[in-house]
Amino acid sequence: GAGVSQSPSNKVTEKGKDVELRCDPISGHTALYWYRQSLGQGLEFLIYFQGNSAPDKSGLPSDRFSAERTGGSVSTLTIQRTQQEDSAVYLCASSLTGQPATQYFGPGTRLLVL
Amino acid sequence: QKEVEQDPGPLSVPEGAIVSLNCTYSNSAFQYFMWYRQYSRKGPELLMYTYSSGNKEDGRFTAQVDKSSKYISLFIRDSQPSDSATYLCAMSASRIQGAQKLVFGQGTRLTINP
Numbered sequence: 001g002a003g004v005s006q007s008p009s010n011k012v013t014e015k016g017k018d019v020e021l022r023c024d025p026i027s028g029h030t031a032l033y034w035y036r037q038s039l040g041q042g043l044e045f046l047i048y049f050q051g052n053s054a055p056d057k058s059g060l061p062s063d064r065f066s067a068e069r070t071g072g073s074v075s076t077l078t079i080q081r082t083q084q085e086d087s088a089v090y091l092c093a094s095s096l097t098g099q100p101a102t103q104y105f106g107p108g109t110r111l112l113v114l
Numbered sequence: 115q116k117e118v119e120q121d122p123g124p125l126s127v128p129e130g131a132i133v134s135l136n137c138t139y140s141n142s143a144f145q146y147f148m149w150y151r152q153y154s155r156k157g158p159e160l161l162m163y164t165y166s167s168g169n170k171e172d173g174r175f176t177a178q179v180d181k182s183s184k185y186i187s188l189f190i191r192d193s194q195p196s197d198s199a200t201y202l203c204a205m206s207a208s209r210i211q212g213a214q215k216l217v218f219g220q221g222t223r224l225t226i227n228p
Contacts (some may be wrong), residue, residue, distance in 0.1 A: 004157075031214060033214070033215065033216075035216075042218055042219070042220045042221065043158070043202065043204075043218040043221075044218075045215040045216065045217070048214050048215055050214075056214065056215060058215075059215070091157055091158070095214075100146060100206045100214040100215070100216065101146040101148055101163040101165070101206060102160060102163060103148075103160070103216060104160060105150075105157035105158045105159070105160075106157050107156060107157045108156075108157050
């Protein structure tokens with residue numbers, strides 16, 4: 001079956017612009033996660049969705065970052081007023097409920113803020 | 115101090131060698147221990163996961179967890195050039211809602227030389 005898909009695969013934007021990143025989880029996976037991978041910080045958790053609600057948003061670095069999930073499926077991560085330090089690979093993962101050990105990752109969106 | 119420590123390498127070994135990759139951690143609440151493989155410009159791929167202490171074997175790969183020492187290992191037997199990638203350890207506290215996030219090590223870059 002299809003894995004986790006993310007779009008766009010690459011995004012170049014100017015500082016101060018808003019960007020939207022999309023994640024399509026594996027069909028039937030009710031849990032969805034966003035992570036960020038950068039050279040200096042490694043792979044860091046951002047936010048976790050169970051269905052359409054987000055019980056853990058502890059990793060969002062600032063109020064410029066927000067995420068939503070609709071229909072228990074597709075999720076969008078929005079970064080407002082982008083800064084150069086937002087440049088990173090944004091990864092989405094999904095899993096079945098109560099199985100955090102088996103998170104399956106998408107290919108990521110490479111974001112470059114100029 | 116990071117919750118999960120992993121030697122970033124790089125590690126370079128000849129084809130056919132046994133490879134040992136390791137992580138240490140400080141959070142005694144971690145119950146699930148995962149190993150991911152990440153090829154360049156791709157998303158992490160789940161290799162194996164272990165619950166609590168013990169060993170788990172899957173083909174050429176063996177994962178070991180020693181909770182008393184807060185130390186986990188991944189062994190690769192008969193290493194192949196196709197095993198060349200970055201290997202990430204990851205850990206999760208429990209299945210309780212809100213503790214689903216994975217905490218990653220920095221990743222070890224491994225090269226298998228033909």
